[in-house]
Amino acid sequence: MKNKLIAGNWKMNNSVSETKSLLTKLLPLIKDTPNSVVVCVPFTDIYAAGQLLKKSNVSLGAQNVHWKNSGAYTGEISANMLSEAEVTYVIVGHSERRQYFNDTDETVNGKLKAALNAGLTPIMCIGESLNQREQGVTEAFLATQLEQGLKEITAEEAQKIVFAYEPIWAIGTGVTASAKEAQDTIKFVRKQIASLYGEDVAQKVYILYGGSMNDANAFSLLNMPDIDGGLIGGASLSAEKFAAIIRAVEEK
């Protein structure tokens, strides 16, 4: 098994002072973990978080990026701005952005390309709604999200992307996909990546599970062969809970 990648998505939480206090508590709890850790913070916390994470084993991530390098796009942030601010990861296409801020497969595609061009590692989110799962169209929907979102992205670029399968019905609801459900769906996602880019890329890329992952269910989810890590919302706001998830599975 690969070492795991555990990413926290703070969403719209934590001011600068809260950021300092959370990271100061978190870092000593995970300093010798073999797993990779990322925190995706609000834009206003990037500087403060960057200062604290400088000599740590935790990477800095953002939660969104624009598809253009610069221009008249009030309120937006470009990939170059992020990379100069020492951000290394960026979440692209989170379901909350698709739902509330009009992210589409097409804009996700543009954002992925912009992030890759700037040398950032995108965390590309995909996931079905409850309605889609109940109607049995989950696989077809995920296949479309992947195919459209990855349009014109080469295999060499695709292997730099981290994928996150986040069923919308499990986000912030306390309802987690069972370990088997998450494993089966992520296995399908890997198969789709193989059909787009070949088995080698599919085996190399990290595919995370996200949706109500917490310190109680992390072990069973992360022990699944195709689940390479987690994208954690609520539980990443607690240093103790986030550290427990990071430490749930450690390959020596």
Ligand code: 13P
């Ligand atoms: P929760 O862990 O709060 O369900 O959020 C998951 C998520 O959306 C991470 O991106």
